[in-house]
Amino acid sequence: MGIAELERKIIPARAWQRPEGTVVFTNGCFDLLHRGHVTYLAQARDLGDFLVVGLNSDSSVRRLKGPGRPVNREADRALVLAALSSVDCVILFEEDTPEQLIRHIRPDILVKGGDYRICDIVGADFVTSNGGQVTTLPFVEGYSTTKTLQQHIKPNLL
Template identity: 60%
Template sequence: MTSADKIYTLQNLQPVLQKWREENQQIVFTNGCFDLLHLGHVDYLEKARALGDKMVVGLNTDASVRRLKGEERPLQDELARARIMASLLFVDAVVLFDEETPYELIKAIQPDILVKGDDYQIANIVGADIVLEKGGEVKTVSLVKGYSTTNIVEKVKKQLNNK
C-alpha cells in the first residue's frame, strides 16, 4: 500500500469504515491543516492513534485553510499535505473537507474516539456532541510546547528579514 492509497473521499472511505467496524476496530478521528509537518504534529498524531485501532485524519482543503489562516496559507497544497499525512505509519486514512469545521465529516464518519490537542476544552470540540451521543469518547492529548506551523513561518520570515 502506498501513501496515495490511504487518501479517500468520504464516499470511498465508507466501506473501509464498515470493514473496520465489523472487525471491532476502534476508529479515532482528528483533523487539522497540517501545513508544515513538525514534531508537534507527529507527537500529537501518534498519541491520538494510540487511543484506538484505526486513525482517520480530516484534512482542510486549500480553500478551507485560506479562510481559516489567511491568503498566505497554506504553504503546501492539499495533495502534498494529504500525501505527507498518509505516509505516517500511524495514520490509516486521510480525507479532505472543505468546510471551516469538520462537523459534517464527523457526522458522516461516526468515529468511536474524537481527539484534539489539550489547547481545547472538550465542551468546545467540534463534533463532540455527535460522538458522545453515540456512546463514543472525546479526548484531548498533550501538545509539545513551542511547536506550531505559525511559529515556524514567523521564525523563517524573521531570519529572511535579517539577511
C-alpha cells in the same frame, strides 16, 4: 511503502467504509508537518485501532489562516500525512469545520490537541450522543506552524 500505496490511504469521504475495531478521528491543517504533529498523531493512533485524519482543503486553510496559507498544497499535505505509520486514512474536507465529516465517519473516539477544551471541540456532542468518547492530548510545547512562519517570514505576509 510506495507512492501508489500511500495515495490509496487518501480517500474521498464518499468512499469511507468503516473498518473493524475502534475508529479514532482527528483533524487539522497540518501545514508544515513538524515534531508536534507527528507526536500528536502517534498518540492519537494509540487510542484505537484505526486513525482517520480529516485534512482541511487549501480553500478551507486559506479561510481559517489567511491569504498566505497554506504553504503546502492539500495533495502534498495529504501524502505526507499518509506516509506516517500512525495514520491509516486521510480524508480532505472543504468546510471550515469537520462537523459533516465527523457525522459521516461516526468515530468511536474524537481527539484534539491540548489547546482545546472538550466543550469547544467541533463534533463532540455528536460523538458522545452516539456512545463515543472525546478527549484531548497534551500540546507539544515549542511547535507551531504559525509561529514558525512568523519567525521566518515577514509577519505581514501571513
